[in-house]
Amino acid sequence: MTKIGILNLGCPRNLVDAENILGRLSLRGHRIVDMDKADVAIINTCAFIDEAKRESIAAIFDIAGLKKEGKIKKIIVAGCLPQRYKDKLRKELPEVDAFVGSIALNHSLSRFPITPRHYAYIKICESCVNNCSYCVIPKLKGKFTSLDIDAVLKRVEMLGQDGISELNVIGQDITGYGIDLYGKKMLPELLRRMVKKAKGIGWIRLLYLYPGSVVNELLEVMAAEPKICKYIDLPVQHINDRILKLMHRRTRKKDILDLIDKIRKKIPGVAIRTSLITGFPSETEKEFGELLEFIADVKFERLGAFTYSREEGTSAHRLKGQVPEKIKSERFNRIMSCQKQVSEQNNRNFLGRVMDILIDEKGSDYYLGRSQYDAPEVDGTVYVKSGRALRPGDFVKVKITDTLEYDLVGEPTQ
Numbered sequence: 548m549t550k551i552g553i554l555n556l557g558c559p560r561n562l563v564d565a566e567n568i569l570g571r572l573s574l575r576g577h578r579i580v581d582m583d584k585a586d587v588a589i590i591n592t593c594a595f596i597d598e599a600k601r602e603s604i605a606a607i608f609d610i611a612g613l614k615k616e617g618k619i620k621k622i623i624v625a626g627c628l629p630q631r632y633k634d635k636l637r638k639e640l641p642e643v644d645a646f647v648g649s650i651a652l653n654h655s656l657s658r659f660p661i662t663p664r665h666y667a668y669i670k671i672c673e674s675c676v677n678n679c680s681y682c683v684i685p686k687l688k689g690k691f692t693s694l695d696i697d698a699v700l701k702r703v704e705m706l707g708q709d710g711i712s713e714l715n716v717i718g719q720d721i722t723g724y725g726i727d728l729y730g731k732k733m734l735p736e737l738l739r740r741m742v743k744k745a746k747g748i749g750w751i752r753l754l755y756l757y758p759g760s761v762v763n764e765l766l767e768v769m770a771a772e773p774k775i776c777k778y779i780d781l782p783v784q785h786i787n788d789r790i791l792k793l794m795h796r797r798t799r800k801k802d803i804l805d806l807i808d809k810i811r812k813k814i815p816g817v818a819i820r821t822s823l824i825t826g827f828p829s830e831t832e833k834e835f836g837e838l839l840e841f842i843a844d845v846k847f848e849r850l851g852a853f854t855y856s857r858e859e860g861t862s863a864h865r866l867k868g869q870v871p872e873k874i875k876s877e878r879f880n881r882i883m884s885c886q887k888q889v890s891e892q893n894n895r896n897f898l899g900r901v902m903d904i905l906i907d908e909k910g911s912d913y914y915l916g917r918s919q920y921d922a923p924e925v926d927g928t929v930y931v932k933s934g935r936a937l938r939p940g941d942f943v944k945v946k947i948t949d950t951l952e953y954d955l956v957g958e959p960t961q
Contacts, residue, residue: 548576548577548578549577549578549586549587550577550578550580550584550585550586550587551569551572551577551578551579551580551585551586551587551588551589552579552580552581552582552583552584552585552587552588552589553565553568553569553579553582553588553589553590553591553661554582554588554589554590554591554606554610555591555661556590556591556592556593556599556602556603556606556626557591557592557593557595557599557626557627558593558595559668559715559717559754559924560668560670560673560717560718560719561591561593561626561627562661562662562668563668563669563670563717564591564625564626564649564670565589565591565661566658566659566660566661566662567655567657567658568589568591568625569658569659569661570655570657570658570659571655571657572659573657573659574657579659582610582613583618585619586619586620586621587619587620587621587622587623588610588613588614588619588621588622588623589623589624589625590603590606590607590610590622590623590624590625590626591625591626592606592607592624592625592626592627592628592629593626593627593628594626594627594628594630594631594632594683594687595627595683595684595687596853596856596858597856597857597858598856600628603626603628604628607622607624607640607643610622611640611642611643614642615642621644621645622642622643622644622645623643623644623645623646623647624636624640624643624645624646624647625646625647625648626647626648626649627649627687629646629647629648630648630649630687631683631686631687633646633648649687649688649689652670652672652673652692652693652694656701656702656705662923663907663908663939664709664710664711664939664940665710665711665712665713665905665907665939665940666711666712666713666714666715666905666923666940667706667709667711667713667714667715668714668715668716668717669699669702669703669706669714669715669716669717670694670717670718671693671694671699671716671717671718671721671724671737672691672692672693672694672718672719672720672721672723672724673688673689673691673692673718673719674688674689674690674691674692674719675688675691675719675720675723676691676720676723676726677720677757677759677795677796677797678795679784679794679795679796680793680794680795680861680862680863680866681794681824681827681855681856681858681861681863682858682861683858683860683861684719686860686861688719690727691723691726691727692727693723693724693725693726693727693728693733695728696725696733696736696737696740699737699741700740700741700744703741703744703745703748704744706745706748707744707745707746707747707748708747709747710747710940711747711748711940712748712749712750712905712940712941712942713748713749713750713751713752713905713923714745714748714750714751714752715752715754715922715923716741716751716752716753716754717754717755718755719755720755720756720757720760721734721753721754721755721756722734722756722757722760722761722762722765723757723760724737725737732760732762734765735762735764735765735767735768738751738753738765738768738769738772738775739768739772742772742774742775745774748774749774749905749942750774750775750776750905750919751772751774751775751776752775752776752778752919752922753769753775753776753778753779753780754780754922755780755782756779756780756781757782758781758782758783758796758798758802758803758806759796759797759798759802761779761781761806761810763809763813766809766810766813766814767813769814770813770814776919776920777814777816777817777818777919777920778817778818778820778919778920778921778922779810779814779817779818779819779820780820780821780922781806781807781810781819781820781821782821782822783798783803783821783822783823784796784822784823784824785823785824785827785830785838786800786803786837786838786841787800787830787834787837787838788800789834790827790830790834793827793828793829793863793866794824794827794863795862804845807819807845818848818849818919818920819847819848819849820847820848820849820850820851820922820925820926821847821849821850821851822850822851822852822853823838823842823850823851823852823853823882824852824853824854824855825838825852825853825854825855825875825878825879825882826854826855826870826874826875826878826879827855827863827870828855828857828863828866828867828868828869828870829866829867829868829870830855830870830878835878835881838882839881839882839885842882842885842886842889843885843888843889846889846892846893847886847889848893848920849920849921849925849926849927850882850886850889850890851925852879852882852883852886853879854872854875854876854878854879855870855875857869887952887953890927890952890953891950891952894950894951894952894953894954894955895950897947897950897955898947898948898949898950899946899947900946900947901944901945901946901947901960902918902929902944902945902947902957903918903919903942903943903944903945904916904917904918904929904931904942904943904944904945904957905917905918905940905941905942906931906937906938906939906940906941906942906943907923907928907939908939909937909939910930912932913930913931913932913956914930914931914932914933914937915928915929915930915931916928916929916930916931916943916945917929918955926953927953927954927955928953928954928955929945929947929954929955929956929957930954930955930956930957931943931945931957931958931959932956932957932958933958933959935959937959943959944959944960944961945957945958945959945960946958946959946960
């Protein structure tokens with residue numbers, strides 16, 4: 548019986564792949580252990596942007612050090628990095644025993660959870676149909692592929708039986724779900740059927756909705772179903788029309804503003820999370836100023852930002868006017884400073900409100916939880932001061948007594 552440890556890097560989609568890998572290995576009789584007890588180390592890598600590649604390479608060298616010391620017998624490197632650079636890695640990393648590319652979407656129900664027991668991710672599709680000029684995902688993941696509805700529903704039913712409190716539905720772009728299998732986008736229909744199967748699940752959260760594909764039917768389902776979090780992850784990337792065109796985005800400024808207005812009207816109290824890229828080739832100070840003004844005006848409830856990463860194999864790699872790293876970094880800091888003020892203002896609106904909070908863990912003085920407006924790992928925290936014992940996975944009604952820049956503080960109402 549081989550003892551296997553895994554180090555998973557990158558996004559939740561990678562995490563789902565890692566859980567599937569471990570699930571299949573466990574079924575074959577292998578023992579899944581912490582890395583310090585493993586005979587075989589699997590490193591599931593990310594290669595989406597330069598920072599992720601550097602993190603993956605550093606992790607490989609760290610594990611290679613353990614092998615040199617005799618603590619690890621074999622190393623397997625999986626995921627996006629070998630998918631993209633397998634031949635080069637073989638030459639430069641002889642310590643690695645095997646390279647395995649990206650894991651294809653599969654129908655297996657085997658899963659070895661590496662998330663906390665009370666929440667899980669379910670990946671319903673792989674790759675993307677949008678071909679944005681800065682993005683390498685279609686080259687890494689290949690043709691857009693959806694998991695068929697019956698397979699998705701079986702997984703949902705299984706996770707409900709496991710007693711999870713929150714299910715996060717993920718993919719590079721889940722709004723495209725079903726177009727390859729059924730000839731049309733099926734996310735609204737999938738959600739209707741998913742809610743019926745998710746009897747033991749408290750929340751269903753949708754992650755990664757492409758702005759150009761958010762249709763009225765989807766918003767209506769989200770508004771009508773209490774189980775679906777009123778949280779929309781809508782990566783708009785920029786707001787200037789010239790930059791959006793260079794990015795090969797299918798939306799322009801007016802489309803984005805109209806969509807945000809529609810979302811807020813159709814789903815009262817919704818939280819919209821977005822992601823932005825600054826420092827895209829030829830981005831001028833004026834165009835960046837337009838982006839800052841957009842952030843200040845729209846007041847997104849949640850926001851993440853990235854500096855443009857020049858990736859070989861993408862059409863943006865060839866664009867002239869690459870922005871210096873110093874300017875990218877300075878613009879990134881200005882975005883986050885602007886959003887900090889927006890977040891402080893948004894959070895004050897919660898003061899005195901009673902909210903359903905999902906408890907994640909016990910801290911030193913507080914329990915750490917999340918509202919329906921906060922996805923795991925990426926959004927804010929609610930610090931809950933409680934005189935009674937709470938458990939991860941509990942839903943608790945909490946009155947908000949204080950607000951911080953990105954987080955909330957509260958106490959149970961009973």
